[in-house]
Amino acid sequence: MNTLPETHRRPLFPRGPGLGLRTFFLAAVSVALIFNDSRGDGLQPVRTSLSFMLTPLVWLVSLPSGLMSAAENLDSRETLQRENREFREKQLLLEARLQKLEALEAENRRIRELLASAGRIEDEVLIAEIIGISQDPYRNQITLNKGTRHQVYRGQALIDAHGVLGQVIDVSPLQSKALLITDPDHGIPVEVNRTGMQTIAIGSGELGLRLPFLASNADIQVGDLLVSSALGGRFPAGYPVGTVYEVKHVAGEHFMEAYATPAAHLNQGRQALLVWSESYRMDNHEAELHPDEPRP
The missing domain is CATH 2.40.10.340 (Rod shape-determining protein MreC, domain 1)
Structure with a gap:
């Protein structure tokens, strides 16, 4: 049976640096970037490029929230229009009733005047x-x-x-x-x-x-x-x-x-x-x- 030399054997699940080592490396890079950014605007072009490249992603992330907000605004507008229509109808009805009450009040006043004059009249x-x-x-x-x-x-x-x-x-x-x-x-x-x-x-x-x-x-x-x-x-x-x-x-x-x-x-x-x-x-x-x- 042919076997590969020990130097050519690769593990089935290769293992890289440990989690702690990678975290330390990323932290060191971050500290270096922050220190360098605080000393000048050298990273400004990079930041601008990254912001431009990530704009579609930001738009996609905010799209559901925008759609929900638009739907809520549309629903609120329809509700306001319906309420305004109902208020106008109620106002028209109340104004019509008020006019009727004013007409009845005027008629009652005329009847009272007529009855008062009848009381002062000696004729039948x-x-x-x-x-x-x-x-x-x-x-x-x-x-x-x-x-x-x-x-x-x-x-x-x-x-x-x-x-x-x-x-x-x-x-x-x-x-x-x-x-x-x-x-x-x-x-x-x-x-x-x-x-x-x-x-x-x-x-x-x-x-x-x-x-x-x-x-x-x-x-x-x-x-x-x-x-x-x-x-x-x-x-x-x-x-x-x-x-x-x-x-x-x-x-x-x-x-x-x-x-x-x-x-x-x-x-x-x-x-x-x-x-x-x-x-x-x-x-x-x-x-x-x-x-x-x-x-x-």
């Missing part, structure tokens, strides 16, 4: 709901939810918490139609509260009320209050109708005209008061006493 009254407004710009009319079943009659006066609104011109069992005092076809007998002078106030659309054919020496002034007159028996006396804002002398004529702003808040409420006049109650009373006699 009935609260009616305004359910319709004429769309014709030349007709100032409203529709009420009270009719003959509620004893509403043609010519009945209509007021609000501030003054005369108009009068009923058409009645059905459950509804009635009223003509506002600003309608050009409406006229109401009025009295100048300061002097007691009697005249007629005619509707003039957007201008409010017009008092035509006043005597040139009529005692009427800007700021005078006009109240309803009992002449004709249609309107109860003493209700505010308007306030004079202009007195104009007609050139070449022996009369003058006055213009007044209505006291009632036209087209600003949903309720009104129907007032029974004294003449109507007297007619009904006579009809009850003499049911067989024909009524005019």
Whole structure:
């Protein structure tokens, strides 16, 4: 059997320097490099080259962290967008509810004013709901939810918490139609509260009320209050109708005209008061006493 000389035999697991020796060697090299680096910038090119060569490795190492951070930022952005959308929707809902509450508060205030005025009125009254407004710009009319079943009659006066609104011109069992005092076809007998002078106030659309054919020496002034007159028996006396804002002398004529702003808040409420006049109650009373006699 051929055998190799002892000098040519290699161990199966060659052994190098021990761990302690290698550690000592690396430590010595490190100390030498640190000492040399502290004495000058001789290792700066080496450090720069190593930093440039290791840049891809650093980027790869930091890539998972960057991806996680980007994913978290994206998730946070979507969450913020969703929360902002929800907040905007809630804000819109709350604003709508607030507007409704403000509208209800204003309506309750008008109803309280109306009831307070009804308490000060000695005449018989009935609260009616305004359910319709004429769309014709030349007709100032409203529709009420009270009719003959509620004893509403043609010519009945209509007021609000501030003054005369108009009068009923058409009645059905459950509804009635009223003509506002600003309608050009409406006229109401009025009295100048300061002097007691009697005249007629005619509707003039957007201008409010017009008092035509006043005597040139009529005692009427800007700021005078006009109240309803009992002449004709249609309107109860003493209700505010308007306030004079202009007195104009007609050139070449022996009369003058006055213009007044209505006291009632036209087209600003949903309720009104129907007032029974004294003449109507007297007619009904006579009809009850003499049911067989024909009524005019």
